[in-house]
Amino acid sequence: MKLTTFLVLALVGVLAGRVAVASAAADTVATPKIFIHTGFENASPMNWRIDSAGRVIGSMVYDHERFSPNRAVNHYHFRVEAARGTEVTIILENFDNIWNGRLASDLSEKSRYVVSFDHKKWESRPVVPLPGRRVFIQFKMEAPFAYVASVEPYRISDLDKMLARIKQSKIASVTTIGKTSEGRSLEIVRIGNENAPKRLFLRARAHAFEAGGNWTVEGLVQKLLSNDEDARRYLKTYCVYILPMANKDGVAHGKTRFNANGYDLNRKWDKPADSLIAPENYYLEQWLHRMIKDRKKPDLALDIHNDAGGNLHISRPDGDISAYLSDMEKLDMLLRKHTWFTEGSTKPSFRNPGTLGEGLMERFGVHAAVYELNYEWIAGLKKAPLAEDWLSLGKNLGEVFYNYFK
Template sequence: MRNRNLEVAWHWSVLFALALGTVAAGQTVDWSSPLHYLNTSFEHASPLYWEIGSDGAVHVYLIYDHERSSPNRANGHWFFEIQAVPGAELTFVLHNFDNVWNGRRGSPLDNRTIGFISEDARTWRVIRLETTKDNCLRFGVTVRTGSLYVARLEPYRLSDLETLKERIAANPNVEITTIGKTVEGRQLEIIRIGRVEAPHRVLLRARAHPWEPGGSWVVQGLVERLLRDDADARRCLRRYCVYVMPMANKDGVVRGWTRFNVLGADLNRQWDRPPDPRINPENQALETWLASMVQQGRAPHLMIDLHNDNSGKLHVSRPDIDLEEYLAKMARLETMLREHTWFTEGSTTASFRNPGSIGEGLLERFGIDACVLELNANWIAGLDDYPSAKNWQLLGAQLCEALYHYFKDSAS
């Protein structure tokens, strides 16, 4: 029944799109728009279809991705190239943000939602977007050179990760280990920065959800800071080593999806049980690596899962176990983040639960102090600035010092 409902909804969305445009059965249409094409043929571009509306605006319909065995669906990522007459002034309306979350409708938008534009897909600037009453986004742009890229946030692509890996692979403080493959066969890796013998170990994971590039930029900032080989970096690496899963959902990143893997698995859910290796090989790879580390007596002392959302909070979950020591450590982590990074948003309330998330799963099943750090996708309060690759890399660099003080005099 749910699949039939989604099919009906899709057909209605198509009919709605046709109603907005100038196309009707048997009608001849004159093409008078300065728009040539919306290009999505490149890495990380978002799936979409589009029409020129009777209002002259370009109506873009983003394609939902769907969770397996669930009514949940997600949209929140857009990244495409506008090809148009040089100097063209165009209005765009982005549709299909009626997400379903835990069986209930919701939206990833609010009145602070922003976007980025670029002529070369590398140097980006912020644009303000209007959130409409019907849960769409409306904005105008000038396509000065005939080509303009539009994105939700500054993209971090699989090719960017490969460039980082090539740059650091020969460093004696780096070890890159393949731990498995994605559904589509892309290799998954753990990058270790520092000595195996370091007294403390921290695990970072980024990009469980493909639309959330902030975690990738934070990881890059942290890695590059630790490898600077100055006195501060050497001091940090004497105290801890860092293990990084830099891009958990590579298939989704390449395809330009929002939340799930290509078989509908949410990589930040169902950590309360062993993952199905057929449906969720990405989590199976990480779990197998974790189990091996535990068996070797080298389990991470801290795990931080990096995400983007509209709040920017530290998610400290509270499963039904003895939490006194764990909560004390999370309070210490929050303090260190506030003192040594631009983080100011605080942590979730004392009643917060997120069953099945990696924070709860690693704490309950592996005894690892784990949490989820959301990065605000609209505004960085601690910097009074918009989120950008530069600002997120700064957080990664600052995180090195925060971790140094978190582990100072720690019993674990």
């Protein structure tokens, strides 16, 4: 071997060694300064990683509807763990929702998130929608942990606390009417005298992320159990029945919309529910049949939801609905008068068949509507909603129903 050949080969060997060292360095992964915790009640399923810029990239897991193109991610709820003072940047992806068979529009400029540094007091802050339906969130750690969520969470443990208070009351009761797909109990709360002149039925949380309905019900229950002069006056006029959390399984797992079988609990109300796929609806129907048989048919029913509009959704099944429409006009007016509601009712061109509102009217002859609470913005208060706003709405609903039935 010539000396030059030897030197060239030696050089190649040294370089190869360097390449090997360099690629070993590329395989080394830096220890992140941030941990994302999703192992607690109502936390949302997500994959996450830290990118080279130290940002958290969170890929949300879609909630899919059975035998349908529909999929949804609205809910996010997780805990950030990092040293106090750390600047945290989070990019959440997978908001390519499909609703009623159509790809959802871009994320709204009004999008908000809530954050809590003590798991008690929540603050609403704007998110920056990024191209490709991604959500950009940035904040500084004010404690070693931060809870981040799409709306202020209301969990099964919150419901259990409310049910425990109701069970202590002499004017209220809690009845288990059946079980969810995963075997959680479904309760109907009654507040007031069963022989009161009028009966009201409320359902909340058919869609798992829509905590606003639960906070609203909580506010109404607090007011009615307060036994103050107003509450006693209301309950002389009406008795309230509430299914406070229809989609308990979805809430437990931190999902967005469907029940554990991928069933939308606010669809297909034009037909009797399948007891295996939609037990949450099936047991509610059985309860309604019993109420009607006992001559206790509800005079009004509201299904409380969250969306980005905030309207009262008027049911429009075929047939003469003139008496119902004049009732809904009255309800709209009373909501404006006694609460912060300003969003108004849906127009005659709007129809959403298969909702609880339409099904209860068509199949059970109950005047019913879906009340959507805007989860991004309360126009009447010019602020993003927190639990306290929905609680105050609920407290004032007592007066709305009193005047509605009067």
